Amino acid sequence: MKLRPPIALVVDDEPLILMDTSDMISDEGYAVLEASSADEALAFLERHSSLQLLFTDVQMPGRLNGLDLARQVEERWPHIQVIVASGACRPGPxxxxxxxxxxxxxxxxxxxxxxxxxxxxQKYPENPDDSE
Known part of the structure; x- marks a missing residue:
């Protein structure tokens, strides 16, 4: 039986950054889906919450930004690992x-x-294959 790769959703409104980030995550073994806004990502998650990873930019057009999206995902889908990236701001504690x-x-x-x-x-602390 072949295992399916984990699924990641990458969210960024800059097409080249979205493509580049998606490629980096895909290179790490993830099946990657893309969204160009936090609003689009949230709508997707409401229909398909089986993701393992959300990678989102902070500043995006629309009703929600990446920080809002990260909070909602953590609250509603705590099984999804979340990574937030930004070149324009640094979130406080x-x-x-x-x-x-x-x-x-x-x-x-x-x-x-x-x-x-x-x-x-963090998810699998006893995994001996990740001992680099």
Whole structure:
């Protein structure tokens, strides 16, 4: 039986950044879906909450920004791991739930890999295959 890859939703309103980030996450073994706003991502999640990872930018057009989206996902779908990224702002200690990761843009493949592995260790701390 072949295992299906974990599913990630990447949210960014900048098409090139969205594509680049999606490629980095796909390279780490995720099946990647994309959304160009937090509103679009939330509507998707209300229909399909079987994701394992949400990777979102902060500043986006629409009713919600990435911080709002991260809070709603943490509250409504706590099984989804959340990573927030921004090049324009740095969330304060009370802006994000405690188990949400923040990374500053510009991001690199190495940084994405490191944060994803951190989240995997948090979820599966006894996994001997991730002992780098």
């Amino acid at each position: 009370d802006d994000l739930p405690s188990n949400v990761s923040f990374i500053a843009k510009p991001i690199s493949a190495g940084l994405v890999r490191e944060v994803l592995r951190f989240h995997q260790r």
